[in-house]
Amino acid sequence: MTREQRTVSMLVGVVVLMGGLAWAAVPFYNWFCKVTGYGGTTQTAEQPSDEMIDEVVRVRFDANTDKNLDWTFRPMETKMELKIGENAMAFYEAVNNSDEPITGTASYNVAPDVAGYYFIKVQCFCFTEQTLQPGERVEMPINFYVDPELVDDRDAKWVRDITLSYTFHRTEPKQAALDLAPADAVN
Structure with missing residues (x-):
């Protein structure tokens, strides 16, 4: 695998990870607020x-x-x-x-x-x-x-x-x- 391919793979991985975290943020925040009374x-x-x-x-x-x-x-x-x-x-x-x-x-x-x-x-x-x-x-x-x-x-x-x-x-x-x-x- 070339250096450029590794860079592209890492960037795709970062984008997928950030998308997954964004998707999970709302349910996690709702759970957190319910458990702690936050907000x-x-x-x-x-x-x-x-x-x-x-x-x-x-x-x-x-x-x-x-x-x-x-x-x-x-x-x-x-x-x-x-x-x-x-x-x-x-x-x-x-x-x-x-x-x-x-x-x-x-x-x-x-x-x-x-x-x-x-x-x-x-x-x-x-x-x-x-x-x-x-x-x-x-x-x-x-x-x-x-x-x-x-x-x-x-x-x-x-x-x-x-x-x-x-x-x-x-x-x-x-x-x-x-x-x-x-x-x-x-x-």
Whole structure:
């Protein structure tokens, strides 16, 4: 193999390696955020908390909509005080202001970021897409708690004010996407 061929082989290898790393970056980042709570990513649980401590945390609720979504979206309660470990339920309201059915999906985060690892969602409207008919109004629940382990974390133990923020984005309903796919691609 000549020197030029080795150089070309090495460059092709570098390009393939970088392409593979780029492909793996998004799933790896999502996994990392979920495991560590980085960037305010919340955690999920199958069941409510079975431990509560006598310290209070204040949760503020925030709501936003993407400019392409003709919905009114707001928290029905803007703040709540609860004991750390206490199971709580809050509601958000969404109204479709258009004359057509619209499907939306909520993205979310928690501030400060360090609280994300300890903010546990048991049930949330953000786990699935939401389709609202023209003029339809719905109340969407979130069941959550703040993990008592928060007080033992040297970086998070000072957190007593948490903001839970949602932004709804317009999405195509999954069933409609399946209806539009070629028949042989849906298997």
